[in-house]
Amino acid sequence: MSEAFDQFQGTASYIASEELKHAVNVAVALARPLLVRGEPGTGKTLLAENLALALGMPLIRWHVKSTTKARDGLYVYDTVARLHDSRFGDQVDVRDIAKYIKLGPLGEALAAPSRVVLLIDEIDKADLEFPNDLLHELDAMKFRIDETGKEIAAVERPVVIITSNNEKELPDAFLRRCVFHYIQFPNRELMAEIVRVHHPDITDKVLDNALEVFFGLRATPKLRKKPSTSELVDWILALKKAGVDLARVSGGIPFLGTLLKTEQDVELVGKRAKA
Amino acid sequence: MLIDFLFELRARKVPVSTHEWMALMEAMAMGLHESSLDGFYRLARTLCVKDIALYDAYDEAFLAYFKDIYPEALKLTEQLLEWLNDPKAFDALTAEQRKALEGLDLEKLRELFAQRLKEQKERHDGGNRWVGTGGTSPFGTGGKNPNAMRVGGGGGRSAMAVADERRFKEYRRDVVLDVRQIDVALRGLRKLGREGAIEELDLDETIDKTCKNAGEIEVVFRPPRRNRVKVLLLMDVGGSMDPHSELMSRLFTAASRSGRFAKFRSYYFHNCVYNAVYEDAEFRRPVQVTDLLQHSDRDEKLVLVGDALMHPAELLDPGGSMYLYAQARASGHEWLRRLAAHFRSAAWFNPEPERFWPGTTIEVIASVFAMYPLTLDGLSHGVRYLVRGGQRPQVGDPSKWVKMAGGIR
Numbered sequence: 001m002s003e004a005f006d007q008f009q010g011t012a013s014y015i016a017s018e019e020l021k022h023a024v025n026v027a028v029a030l031a032r033p034l035l036v037r038g039e040p041g042t043g044k045t046l047l048a049e050n051l052a053l054a055l056g057m058p059l060i061r062w063h064v065k066s067t068t069k070a071r072d073g074l075y076v077y078d079t080v081a082r083l084h085d086s087r088f089g090d091q092v093d094v095r096d097i098a099k100y101i102k103l104g105p106l107g108e109a110l111a112a113p114s115r116v117v118l119l120i121d122e123i124d125k126a127d128l129e130f131p132n133d134l135l136h137e138l139d140a141m142k143f144r145i146d147e148t149g150k151e152i153a154a155v156e157r158p159v160v161i162i163t164s165n166n167e168k169e170l171p172d173a174f175l176r177r178c179v180f181h182y183i184q185f186p187n188r189e190l191m192a193e194i195v196r197v198h199h200p201d202i203t204d205k206v207l208d209n210a211l212e213v214f215f216g217l218r219a220t221p222k223l224r225k226k227p228s229t230s231e232l233v234d235w236i237l238a239l240k241k242a243g244v245d246l247a248r249v250s251g252g253i254p255f256l257g258t259l260l261k262t263e264q265d266v267e268l269v270g271k272r273a274k275a
Numbered sequence: 276m277l278i279d280f281l282f283e284l285r286a287r288k289v290p291v292s293t294h295e296w297m298a299l300m301e302a303m304a305m306g307l308h309e310s311s312l313d314g315f316y317r318l319a320r321t322l323c324v325k326d327i328a329l330y331d332a333y334d335e336a337f338l339a340y341f342k343d344i345y346p347e348a349l350k351l352t353e354q355l356l357e358w359l360n361d362p363k364a365f366d367a368l369t370a371e372q373r374k375a376l377e378g379l380d381l382e383k384l385r386e387l388f389a390q391r392l393k394e395q396k397e398r399h400d401g402g403n404r405w406v407g408t409g410g411t412s413p414f415g416t417g418g419k420n421p422n423a424m425r426v427g428g429g430g431g432r433s434a435m436a437v438a439d440e441r442r443f444k445e446y447r448r449d450v451v452l453d454v455r456q457i458d459v460a461l462r463g464l465r466k467l468g469r470e471g472a473i474e475e476l477d478l479d480e481t482i483d484k485t486c487k488n489a490g491e492i493e494v495v496f497r498p499p500r501r502n503r504v505k506v507l508l509l510m511d512v513g514g515s516m517d518p519h520s521e522l523m524s525r526l527f528t529a530a531s532r533s534g535r536f537a538k539f540r541s542y543y544f545h546n547c548v549y550n551a552v553y554e555d556a557e558f559r560r561p562v563q564v565t566d567l568l569q570h571s572d573r574d575e576k577l578v579l580v581g582d583a584l585m586h587p588a589e590l591l592d593p594g595g596s597m598y599l600y601a602q603a604r605a606s607g608h609e610w611l612r613r614l615a616a617h618f619r620s621a622a623w624f625n626p627e628p629e630r631f632w633p634g635t636t637i638e639v640i641a642s643v644f645a646m647y648p649l650t651l652d653g654l655s656h657g658v659r660y661l662v663r664g665g666q667r668p669q670v671g672d673p674s675k676w677v678k679m680a681g682g683i684r
Binding site for chain 1 (some may be wrong): 290292294295298301302305307314317318320321322324325326327330478482485490492521
């Protein structure tokens with residue numbers, strides 16, 4: 001076993017399951033992108049931040065939007081600025097195209113002098129063909145800037161973390177190249193650990209009560225959107241700020257709005273509470 | 276030697292490619308499976324299975340391939356190493372064996388033992404007889420000490436136990452459908468076109484125009500791309516559809532999401548479409564099908580959802596509607612054919628499991644509309660059919676119904 005394996009063990013503020021740690025370490029060892037999927041609020045994005053922290057590498061983020069093009073991640077050639085300069089610029093040498101090339105997040109990660117962590121967040125938000133357009137660059141970890149003919153190749157293959165919300169099917173060719181991990185919703189023990197990281201001063205009793213309510217809510221059938229980890233953490237914060245003691249509250253859950261986000265759900269839970 | 280496991284996976288429709296398999300071999304050569312079955316379970320899954328829907332199939336394949344390896348046998352290694360650490364256990368050995376062991380110090384012995392165990396694991400996949408056969412091993416008669424060798428169950432979660440639990444059953448593609456999944460499937464139902472307000476900068480055209488203008492900048496805008504697909508949804512409610520009502524409401528929620536389609540209308544019917552469909556599920560506000568057709572473009576996508584199960588007479592007899600006041604002069608079958616003839620593309624989604632389809636009225640209706648099961652797979656196939664056309668799925672043999680009903684009118 002290489003000594004570099006087992007590099008990631010979670011951090012003080014990020015509790016990872018054994019399976020997740022293993023998947024991360026496999027991805028780091030094989031230098032392949034790690035594709036992380038899971039319910040919203042299970043800490044997919046936080047994983048990259050904490051991995052960068054644990055490995056002591058800089059983190060480069062690429063938040064994908066519905067309009068993001070794969071090429072934007074590599075570089076953008078600002079034609080309009082060049083055009084503008086050519087007409088109105090004072091003593092600017094517009095013949096130097098390189099000045100109008102701006103590296104995108106992926107380009108930056110490949111051009112970085114040392115190994116970095118690259119987060120490609122919510123890859124499924126973009127167009128269906130988006131992952132396919134990235135295949136070559138993620139495989140070879142290099143690309144060419146057509147306008148200047150300059151080639152940028154990674155000195156060390158960056159650690160790539162890709163998150164997806166399962167909104168779209170990703171292409172097979174893309175999936176083949178990834179290490180895949182599905183973050184399961186934490187069970188009660190792991191959840192207690194996670195809450196403690198965020199609220200170190202919470203007492204066992206309060207935590208117990210809060211988890212009771214939380215998992216009770218999640219178990220409610222026909223809920224449109226189940227509350228997630230981050231919502232639980234926020235909710236406990238709200239309880240603390242307001243000084244509400246869960247054990248003493250009767251009838252209804254205080255600050256239900258932080259846990260449930262649609263009126264149908266609130267109504268449903270209200271009805272069940274009365275029954 | 277694991278190649279059978281690969282085929283075990285592929286036989287269960289887990290699409291593992293050579294690429295991924297080589298990655299697994301590479302990872303194992305690097306020792307990333309931590310030389311344990313648990314580690315292998317995680318490693319192989321993380322590299323070869325890229326979809327939560329396939330996790331259950333993976334668990335099945337894993338169980339089938341490793342069925343002869345008992346989790347208890349895996350614990351054996353630990354137990355034996357412990358036993359070796361405990362000098363008392365040596366008492367059980369014969370004098371010769373002890374003599375043979377004398378030449379080795381404990382560290383060395385452990386090493387040798389671990390190595391031997393590893394070799395044996397590779398030879399027998401039975402795995403439960405690692406120690407004991409072959410008199411040449413210094414550990415050969417280890418089995419003589421049943422107390423030290425007792426194997427405890429439970430404790431720790433071995434890969435076998437995890438796989439056996441089959442936690443990922445509910446993620447299987449052919450079973451569940453929630454709003455989000457339907458949403459994703461319906462996303463395929465789109466045809467993008469530029470329409471509406473001119474608000475997007477067309478860079479290429481701007482450069483082109485500017486060049487033609489001898490460098491005088493001329494900015495060109497264009498409308499953004501929008502989905503142009505129009506959908507007409509007809510849903511069967513009540514009666515035999517009651518068990519599916521939850522599923523129907525999810526489908527409706529996903530389909531009616533604003534901005535999804537250029538035009539979206541939905542109506543209800545009961546059992547089969549006759550001369551009218553209804554705006555409400557209580558059947559109080561009827562809309563004549565003839566009017567509906569008049570106000571529908573031929574390029575709208577017609578989507579029907581229902582179990583298509585009824586008494587043959589309800590489908591094939593003129594006036595077969597259960598509602599007397601309907602005074603239908605044509606049979607339900609005829610009305611369906613009129614609908615099918617009007618729209619260029621139409622599909623019927625059926626929540627009834629596919630295995631119950633043959634020999635029912637579903638066969639007849641499937642000869643009029645392309646019929647797909649209301650599962651994630653069925654939905655995505657149906658959506659593809661609606662957008663691109665192609666071969667209609669064949670369901671049973673509708674011709675025998677012609678004889679039964681004395682000819683379909």
